[in-house]
Amino acid sequence: MVLSLIHGLVLAFDVGVVREYLFKDIIVHAAMRTLWISVLAQALGVGFGIAAAVARNLKIPVASQAASIYVWFFRGTPLLLQLFFWFFVVPQNAPNDIEFGIFAIRHSWFVFSPFQAALIGLAVNEGAYMAEIVRAGIESIERGQMDASKALGMTNLQAMRLVILPQAVRVIVPPTGNEFIAMLKNSSLAAVISYNELLFVARGEWARNYKIMELVTVAGLWYLFFTSVFSVLQAELEARLRPEQERQGLMGILRRALTPPGDWTGSTGDRR
Amino acid sequence: MNGAMVRIEDVHKRFGRLEVLKGVSFDVARGEVVVILGPSGSGKSTLLRLISHLDDLDRGRIYVDGRLVGYEERGGKLKKLSDAQASLARADVGMVFQRFNLFPHLDALANVNCAPMHVRGISKRRALERGAELLKQVGLGDKLHAYPSQLSGGQQQRVAIARALAMDPKVMLFDEATSALDPELVGEVLEVMKLLARDGMTMLVVTHEMGFAREVADRVMLMDGGVVVESNTPAEFFDRPQHERTRSFLSKIL
Numbered sequence: 001m002v003l004s005l006i007h008g009l010v011l012a013f014d015v016g017v018v019r020e021y022l023f024k025d026i027i028v029h030a031a032m033r034t035l036w037i038s039v040l041a042q043a044l045g046v047g048f049g050i051a052a053a054v055a056r057n058l059k060i061p062v063a064s065q066a067a068s069i070y071v072w073f074f075r076g077t078p079l080l081l082q083l084f085f086w087f088f089v090v091p092q093n094a095p096n097d098i099e100f101g102i103f104a105i106r107h108s109w110f111v112f113s114p115f116q117a118a119l120i121g122l123a124v125n126e127g128a129y130m131a132e133i134v135r136a137g138i139e140s141i142e143r144g145q146m147d148a149s150k151a152l153g154m155t156n157l158q159a160m161r162l163v164i165l166p167q168a169v170r171v172i173v174p175p176t177g178n179e180f181i182a183m184l185k186n187s188s189l190a191a192v193i194s195y196n197e198l199l200f201v202a203r204g205e206w207a208r209n210y211k212i213m214e215l216v217t218v219a220g221l222w223y224l225f226f227t228s229v230f231s232v233l234q235a236e237l238e239a240r241l242r243p244e245q246e247r248q249g250l251m252g253i254l255r256r257a258l259t260p261p262g263d264w265t266g267s268t269g270d271r272r
Numbered sequence: 273m274n275g276a277m278v279r280i281e282d283v284h285k286r287f288g289r290l291e292v293l294k295g296v297s298f299d300v301a302r303g304e305v306v307v308i309l310g311p312s313g314s315g316k317s318t319l320l321r322l323i324s325h326l327d328d329l330d331r332g333r334i335y336v337d338g339r340l341v342g343y344e345e346r347g348g349k350l351k352k353l354s355d356a357q358a359s360l361a362r363a364d365v366g367m368v369f370q371r372f373n374l375f376p377h378l379d380a381l382a383n384v385n386c387a388p389m390h391v392r393g394i395s396k397r398r399a400l401e402r403g404a405e406l407l408k409q410v411g412l413g414d415k416l417h418a419y420p421s422q423l424s425g426g427q428q429q430r431v432a433i434a435r436a437l438a439m440d441p442k443v444m445l446f447d448e449a450t451s452a453l454d455p456e457l458v459g460e461v462l463e464v465m466k467l468l469a470r471d472g473m474t475m476l477v478v479t480h481e482m483g484f485a486r487e488v489a490d491r492v493m494l495m496d497g498g499v500v501v502e503s504n505t506p507a508e509f510f511d512r513p514q515h516e517r518t519r520s521f522l523s524k525i526l
Contacts, residue, residue, distance in 0.1 A: 155356055162390060
């Protein structure tokens, strides 16, 4: 039975359709929208995450509690629910226009396009996860670094910006790469609020021509392409963040390979 | 304030149930070098951390150059300074740590420059000149662009001293600055500290280096159990200790 199912799949699969759609404008544009919203949402998410982690680490009054509630809420509810929240619930419950003198609150500020709602939803959700990642990064830096910074007269925020975060980056980058890969895929959830990203557009096509298998394949290939390219970039970035004396690079590996076995310590011998 | 550079008045500090400082009071005059000896856990390091206001004190007052450290007094009550105000006050107190605590992502010169530029707002050019000059003074004129991981412990500690000096501190605190060093590297750091003392820097030095205490200190103190047991000139302290506790401490380490 399994065999006949596979047989049926193979027979029905039309490679020509895949070839036709893979680089079709409508799909390529949708793929680019997927990439674009993922990059934007990830960038914003990193920003929110740093802000929340720093507020909590420095115990800044009010901001610290707000950050805790933020992480608790947005990590504790499904992303899909959050997308519905921004797209449907917020505009429904937004206040009517209010004016006080030169200030005004407009109802239209709370009515989001699918793109806006998806971006806010993905970014705010991502920020909650990034807050935990950044917090782990900050906590990985030994306490003496903060002491030394403060003894030199730096404020807490200066110490964070100049000393702690630059060192924490090495710990933060690898899990952030995983987060971005997850973001590329999670952005497909924005289809439920009618943002025309890759999967939404693919679904629109198969609704017309019933070439479901082929269009799923096309979308899947694009996701795989993005995640593969990004994995390579991530590995390169991580290599660059390694401390200078541990850095190998192509030349380092070559030099090492060409060094006679007896002289192996030579490559690290200049450390002192 | 009678000209004392550092004035410590009835300072108390506890960590949970452990009372680490139980009422410490003394003055350090301008240009004076005070060496604090004592067994571990006697509260020496805690006292230094309070003087640079890295920790909050529970009772008492600490003044540096006549200014209350970390607090302001209003109607007899102490109120904590804001982070920005406290930071500014901390900049006047240089601190050298046992474990150096250099910034590993910055080279030697950037370690020295960082605070003058960002805290004091000194121009980059001026800070670079001054940083190079200070590193030369501590004998590291050829290591300006070395990263901490490329330097020996003694070199790292000398960078740390230059880094503290770059803020033009009114007083320098040394918290077991040579305890983490290989024995043959201790001398180069003590040498820099001696030069500083000779230049008239006010210094509070927690150390186990008796030779340094005898040779450089104006006054030697023994702390034990959170109080100052004995305080005297080096000659009197080492040759005619007054307290039994001092005698037993000295007999164990000399």
